[in-house]
Amino acid sequence: MDLSYSPEEQAFQEEVRSFLAAELPAEITQKVRAHTELTKDDMERWHAILNGKGWLAGPWPKAFGGQGWGPVEQHIFEEECCRAHAPRIVPFGLKMLAPVLMKFGSEAQQAEYLPRILDGRDWWCQGYSEPGAGSDLASLKTRAVRDGEDYVVNGQKTWTTLGQHANRIFCLVRTSTEGKPQEGISFLLVDLDTPGIEMRPIRLIEGGYEVNEVFFTDVRVPAENLVGEENMGWTVAKYLLLHERTNIAGVGFSIEALDQVKTLARQMIRGGKPLIQNPLFAAKLAEIEIDLEAMKLTNLRMLANAQKHGSPGPETSMLKIKGTVIRQAINDLARRALGPAAAPFPSEALEGNAALVPDEHAHHAASYFNNRKISIYGGSNEIQKNILAKGMFS
Amino acid sequence: MDFEPTEDRRMLAETLRRYLAEQYEIEHRTTVAYDAPWYDPEKWDELAELGVLYALAPEDHGGFGGSGFDIATVFEELGRALCPEPILPQLLAVRLLMAAGQELEPLLSGASRFAVGIGETDAPYALEEITAEAIEENGTWQISGRKSVVYGAGAADTLLIAARHSKGLGLFSVAAEDAEITPYGMIDGGCAGEVFLDQAPGILLFDEADAALQDALDWGALALSAEAVGAMDAAAEMLLDYLKTRQQFGRPIGTFQALQHRAVELKVEIEQARSITIHAAASMGTPDQSRACSMAKNLIGRAAKLVAEETIQMQGGIAMTWEYPASHYAKRLIMIDHQLGDTEFHLERVMVALA
Numbered sequence: 001m002d003l004s005y006s007p008e009e010q011a012f013q014e015e016v017r018s019f020l021a022a023e024l025p026a027e028i029t030q031k032v033r034a035h036t037e038l039t040k041d042d043m044e045r046w047h048a049i050l051n052g053k054g055w056l057a058g059p060w061p062k063a064f065g066g067q068g069w070g071p072v073e074q075h076i077f078e079e080e081c082c083r084a085h086a087p088r089i090v091p092f093g094l095k096m097l098a099p100v101l102m103k104f105g106s107e108a109q110q111a112e113y114l115p116r117i118l119d120g121r122d123w124w125c126q127g128y129s130e131p132g133a134g135s136d137l138a139s140l141k142t143r144a145v146r147d148g149e150d151y152v153v154n155g156q157k158t159w160t161t162l163g164q165h166a167n168r169i170f171c172l173v174r175t176s177t178e179g180k181p182q183e184g185i186s187f188l189l190v191d192l193d194t195p196g197i198e199m200r201p202i203r204l205i206e207g208g209y210e211v212n213e214v215f216f217t218d219v220r221v222p223a224e225n226l227v228g229e230e231n232m233g234w235t236v237a238k239y240l241l242l243h244e245r246t247n248i249a250g251v252g253f254s255i256e257a258l259d260q261v262k263t264l265a266r267q268m269i270r271g272g273k274p275l276i277q278n279p280l281f282a283a284k285l286a287e288i289e290i291d292l293e294a295m296k297l298t299n300l301r302m303l304a305n306a307q308k309h310g311s312p313g314p315e316t317s318m319l320k321i322k323g324t325v326i327r328q329a330i331n332d333l334a335r336r337a338l339g340p341a342a343a344p345f346p347s348e349a350l351e352g353n354a355a356l357v358p359d360e361h362a363h364h365a366a367s368y369f370n371n372r373k374i375s376i377y378g379g380s381n382e383i384q385k386n387i388l389a390k391g392m393f394s
Numbered sequence: 395m396d397f398e399p400t401e402d403r404r405m406l407a408e409t410l411r412r413y414l415a416e417q418y419e420i421e422h423r424t425t426v427a428y429d430a431p432w433y434d435p436e437k438w439d440e441l442a443e444l445g446v447l448y449a450l451a452p453e454d455h456g457g458f459g460g461s462g463f464d465i466a467t468v469f470e471e472l473g474r475a476l477c478p479e480p481i482l483p484q485l486l487a488v489r490l491l492m493a494a495g496q497e498l499e500p501l502l503s504g505a506s507r508f509a510v511g512i513g514e515t516d517a518p519y520a521l522e523e524i525t526a527e528a529i530e531e532n533g534t535w536q537i538s539g540r541k542s543v544v545y546g547a548g549a550a551d552t553l554l555i556a557a558r559h560s561k562g563l564g565l566f567s568v569a570a571e572d573a574e575i576t577p578y579g580m581i582d583g584g585c586a587g588e589v590f591l592d593q594a595p596g597i598l599l600f601d602e603a604d605a606a607l608q609d610a611l612d613w614g615a616l617a618l619s620a621e622a623v624g625a626m627d628a629a630a631e632m633l634l635d636y637l638k639t640r641q642q643f644g645r646p647i648g649t650f651q652a653l654q655h656r657a658v659e660l661k662v663e664i665e666q667a668r669s670i671t672i673h674a675a676a677s678m679g680t681p682d683q684s685r686a687c688s689m690a691k692n693l694i695g696r697a698a699k700l701v702a703e704e705t706i707q708m709q710g711g712i713a714m715t716w717e718y719p720a721s722h723y724a725k726r727l728i729m730i731d732h733q734l735g736d737t738e739f740h741l742e743r744v745m746v747a748l749a
Binding site (some may be wrong): 088129132133134135136139158159202203204205206207269270271272278280281332335336338339340341342343344346347348350353356365366368369372373375376377380381382385 | 576580726
């Protein structure tokens with residue numbers, strides 16, 4: 001057993017670190033640290049910087065313009081990005097649709113869309129969930145009916161993250177009501193400028209806007225925008241969800257967030273002493289540190305396994321469950337550390353001498369509430385447990 | 395043994411519940427609670443007319459309530475409706491002014507609004523750590539310092555300020571206009587403010603205020619506990635309704651045993667929370683008051699977090715939205731633990747009492 005990175009991997013880690021140190025704009029890291037909302041420009045700027053280095057799509061095969069990174073290199077890159085407070089790469093085009101197109105798309109679709117994802121001409125969003133189809137995704141009802149050279153789409157999608165910035169959406173649509181629900185689903189690419197599409201923002205618990213509802217009324221989509229075969233969309237969807245689950249443990253986020261809690265707990269005073277010296281608080285902090293230490297290894301063990309066997313398996317469900325629980329526990333501790341100072345509404349910019357805590361700690365209560373989503377989205381933790389149970393009991 | 399509320403309190407609860415259900419619907423609440431002044435002055439007047447504030451004080455001080463159970467009754471209903479009116483600071487002021495032998499009428503009629511400044515940035519909960527200073531010069535007092543996250547500060551005309559003087563911890567009345575106040579809305583709705591005092595003229599109410607302040611904080615902890623019980627009841631009802639009606643996989647999700655068990659756990663914890671709040675209410679005015687209130691606030695902190703997190707998780711994405719009331723209940727339930735001592739603070743107080 002050898003827990004360390006190989007010399008090549010270590011060299012890569014060094015290269016990533018020095019690249020981030022040199023190229024990551026300070027204005028952006030400042031926002032990431034303070035959890036200030038990033039603008040579309042911020043995200044596109046960072047994508048362009050990464051693309052210049054050829055690292056925007058590191059895991060893509062070289063034939064498609066990537067670096068062919070394996071799971072370990074991907075992990076190193078993502079962890080270093082988290083530690084450097086880089087924005088996360090917007091995943092919908094680069095990490096979700098692109099692998100799908102490479103596996104199921106026609107050559108024409110690959111040639112058309114992959115370069116546009118890389119250079120930022122297209123911003124994709126996801127049309128999976130519906131108001132009546134959340135955990136039970138296969139029950140989705142948005143209809144696509146073939147009419148000549150087009151499909152005509154009617155229905156509603158929801159929880160479309162960052163749809164407000166997007167110009168295209170990939171959708172799961174129902175093309176047949178015969179047989180099992182999974183058997184009548186197709187995967188369709190839709191231009192958001194097509195008449196009949198309306199996107200409405202959904203305000204979230206802490207007051208921010210990051211997800212949307214998308215309404216389709218008689219939207220005509222060229223049949224050539226079908227990915228894979230008609231009624232085979234469920235296979236495509238499952239493949240995409242598997243990719244959505246890499247880096248699902250969010251270990252990098254947790255490491256960073258835990259460091260932030262420690263800094264905060266050294267600043268906050270309780271009982272005349274730094275909070276970090278309070279045994280009740282310190283005990284909670286230490287427990288999470290232990291859980292996270294184990295999580296790092298669980299994550300690496302599964303990465304090594306994926307590296308060996310090709311693609312990640314159902315055990316990524318374990319990473320999703322434990323990874324999100326740990327991240328949420330850290331968010332919980334961060335807001336607790338603030339005490340009454342957690343109270344102000346996030347947009348209440350208490351500045352100057354009215355500030356309660358340094359800027360980079362003002363978001364902790366909002367982040368705690370917002371991050372309740374991570375155990376719900378991408379297949380709720382309950383669904384992940386079903387997946388694991390199915391493997392264990394069948 | 396009889397756990398039924400008295401006729402008077404049952405009527406108080408019903409009146410208040412009906413008023414809030416009809417006049418303070420959740421949509422109205424969400425509109426006013428997140429926009430300056432973060433409460434509804436019209437509804438404040440109506441609540442005062444209903445006698446809600448008179449229920450905070452006993453008859454011999456001009457009220458018609460004032461017992462632990464009166465306070466629990468009022469705040470449980472406020473919690474059920476998620477009412478953002480600054481009634482908690484008014485309760486603290488009632489206790490402090492009662493102890494100081496002051497006239498309560500302007501406060502009970504709602505004509506005068508109080509905020510109580512105890513906590514500071516480096517002394518959020520504990521009285522021993524207060525650093526604000528009071529200096530006497532030629533028979534008049536001047537108060538200096540900062541009071542942080544003062545509930546209702548933006549709405550108040552009078553501030554009661556805990557400050558240190560040469561002989562101990564005193565309590566002073568300061569006109570709001572003599573302080574510099576930065577008011578703001580809170581993440582769970584309602585108003586608070588940062589209060590800056592720079593040689594502000596104050597009237598001395600107590601030169602040794604420790605006991606009166608602790609008493610007021612105990613009553614505040616009781617009120618917040620009862621508020622949480624009301625909010626937990628409402629949040630759990632909403633959850634149950636959702637589990638029974640939301641269809642996935644061809645049936646209501648409430649038919650899944652995994653979710654049923656979790657809903658049952660919430661039910662058990664909410665009943666525990668109700669019981670510890672009854673215990674605290676019954677202990678008011680007895681030597682066990684402080685300990686009982688800390689026990690309640692600790693258990694409430696744990697139960698409310700469980701209810702907040704589980705109601706969101708089990709209802710899923712919809713409970714993450716601003717539009718759906720479950721999110722606002724969850725925020726209030728979590729943020730109650732940030733007021734007047736959190737779970738750990740009150741656990742430590744119970745631990746000290748063990749030794």
